[in-house]
Amino acid sequence: MVIEILSYKTSILNPLLKLLIFILFAIGTWYYYRAWTKFGGNLKTIAGALMCGGIAGCIGAGARFAGDFLVQFKWLESTGAIIFALVSVYIAWSVYTNLSEIAEAFGLEGGK
Numbered sequence: 001m002v003i004e005i006l007s008y009k010t011s012i013l014n015p016l017l018k019l020l021i022f023i024l025f026a027i028g029t030w031y032y033y034r035a036w037t038k039f040g041g042n043l044k045t046i047a048g049a050l051m052c053g054g055i056a057g058c059i060g061a062g063a064r065f066a067g068d069f070l071v072q073f074k075w076l077e078s079t080g081a082i083i084f085a086l087v088s089v090y091i092a093w094s095v096y097t098n099l100s101e102i103a104e105a106f107g108l109e110g111g112k
Contacts, residue, residue: 022062
């Protein structure tokens with residue numbers, strides 16, 4: 001027996017949660033954009049990378065939401081997740097590289 005509110009196919013929670021995820025990614029991306037326009041140097045680079053990750057997250061979340069309504073494009077869910085994962089790897093590398101430069105500029109050693 002499945003409780004209707006928890007049913008994947010019939011519950012209103014399913015599309016609402018997917019829409020909420022998209023909205024949260026969009027809000028986060030807006031703040032990364034604001035940081036990107038406000039700061040310079042390595043902080044701008046990091047904010048730009050995070051903004052790209054937010055855009056990729058929006059694409060992935062949007063594809064996941066649309067996949068429920070456009071069944072013929074259900075494969076977009078996986079494609080959006082792959083895009084988000086690839087951009088996340090780039091962001092991790094970019095942040096690590098730039099934070100290493102910042103730490104070196106302040107004379108800090110390996111995370112201490």
